[in-house]
Amino acid sequence: MTSISTSVSGTQRDRDHRTEITAAVLRTLGEPLALEQAFIDVPLVGEVRIRTLAVGLCHSDLHYLEGGLAIETPAVLGHEVVGEVEQVGPDCRSLQLGDRVIASITPSCGQCPQCVSGKATRCLRTAEMRIRERPKLLDSNGQPINLLGSIGAFAEAFIVPESATVPVPDTLDSASACLLGCCVATGFGAVVHGAEVSALDTVAVLGCGGVGIAAIQAARIAGARRVIAIDLHAEKLDRARKFGATDTLLSTSELVAEVDALCPGGVDKSFEAVGSPTTAGLAFDILAPGGTATILGLQAAGKRIEIDAEKLIEGDRKIAGAYMGANQLSRDMLAFADHFERGTLNLVDMVTSHWSFPDINDGFAAMRSPDSIRAVVTF
Ligand SMILES: [Zn+2]
Numbered sequence: 355m356t357s358i359s360t361s362v363s364g365t366q367r368d369r370d371h372r373t374e375i376t377a378a379v380l381r382t383l384g385e386p387l388a389l390e391q392a393f394i395d396v397p398l399v400g401e402v403r404i405r406t407l408a409v410g411l412c413h414s415d416l417h418y419l420e421g422g423l424a425i426e427t428p429a430v431l432g433h434e435v436v437g438e439v440e441q442v443g444p445d446c447r448s449l450q451l452g453d454r455v456i457a458s459i460t461p462s463c464g465q466c467p468q469c470v471s472g473k474a475t476r477c478l479r480t481a482e483m484r485i486r487e488r489p490k491l492l493d494s495n496g497q498p499i500n501l502l503g504s505i506g507a508f509a510e511a512f513i514v515p516e517s518a519t520v521p522v523p524d525t526l527d528s529a530s531a532c533l534l535g536c537c538v539a540t541g542f543g544a545v546v547h548g549a550e551v552s553a554l555d556t557v558a559v560l561g562c563g564g565v566g567i568a569a570i571q572a573a574r575i576a577g578a579r580r581v582i583a584i585d586l587h588a589e590k591l592d593r594a595r596k597f598g599a600t601d602t603l604l605s606t607s608e609l610v611a612e613v614d615a616l617c618p619g620g621v622d623k624s625f626e627a628v629g630s631p632t633t634a635g636l637a638f639d640i641l642a643p644g645g646t647a648t649i650l651g652l653q654a655a656g657k658r659i660e661i662d663a664e665k666l667i668e669g670d671r672k673i674a675g676a677y678m679g680a681n682q683l684s685r686d687m688l689a690f691a692d693h694f695e696r697g698t699l700n701l702v703d704m705v706t707s708h709w710s711f712p713d714i715n716d717g718f719a720a721m722r723s724p725d726s727i728r729a730v731v732t733f
């Protein structure tokens with residue numbers, strides 16, 4: 355830090371080195387995002403500033419916007435993002451200006467016991483790593499703006515630690531690449547890192563949005579012998595077949611019996627990609643003895659999941675989390691890029707609509723339709 359002249363207030367000095375950008379700010383829960391002028395800081399030690407290229411509208415963003423998940427306002431949401439490095443802070447060693455990267459919503463220290471055992475999404479210092487000496491973003495009144503996941507990608511630029519970025523190969527277009535940071539990291543990761551699906555397994559996926567479709571594709575790539583897609587909407591099930599589902603079921607009160615008819619006894623691995631305690635309980639109910647239900651959809655703080663005690667105890671079933679797919683993004687990126695190039699990982703058709711930044715609220719309206727997997731905003 356340089357010395358401060360006593361005649362200049364800290365706030366004024368803080369404003370001086372900031373850059374004006376447009377950000378889509380959540381002021382009031384449930385209301386459309388407001389496109390506002392905001393002021394972004396320079397990157398500090400170990401940070402990079404990234405010019406946003408493409409950002410996916412994730413159902414978590416929608417839940418924060420509508421108040422189902424709690425966030426302090428004013429806030430900038432947006433976390434499934436790819437951008438181009440436009441400014442590099444001191445002590446950054448790996449990135450150059452112009453590098454295209456995705457941001458990880460789970461920054462990891464690389465040094466704690468979880469990180470050194472390869473479990474970066476469980477880093478013990480994630481909260482600590484999000485602490486910063488001054489706000490990344492201020493509004494036009496000089497008030498700090500809260501940033502979802504300390505990213506805030508519904509803006510022309512954002513700041514993250516260099517260690518929370520992963521370079522994107524040139525073979526991936528930006529609209530496809532942004533999906534890798536959240537829905538693909540989560541759905542694909544849960545299948546390969548979390549539940550470790552193999553060719554011997556029968557799989558069911560509840561919820562055929564972005565995370566669910568990524569899980570279906572990963573289960574197909576991993577060679578699962580049966581992949582059952584389950585959703586409330588028939589149009590989503592038709593589409594799930596194109597991504598690799600071998601069977602589809604509408605979610606009804608007969609679901610457990612219908613799964614049993616396809617896979618006697620239940621499935622070996624189930625994945626919940628909806629974010630409700632009811633579907634989480636269902637994911638457990640459709641398991642075969644010895645099976646594992648992996649719960650992926652974010653749920654509000656304090657929510658409880660009810661499971662059948664007898665099925666748990668007498669059938670050795672498990673219920674598990676795999677936060678953000680227990681991803682190892684730097685390594686996973688190589689696999690994503692290879693599968694994308696070979697055509698085995700279809701990202702292009704996961705983007706069901708494209709929007710320009712000023713139309714971001716229309717994108718949110720579109721993502722509520724059952725036709726939508728991912729709406730992507732490009733800058
Ligand atoms: Zn997300």
Ligand SMILES: [Zn+2]
Nearest residue numbers: 463466469477
């Ligand atoms: Zn760590």
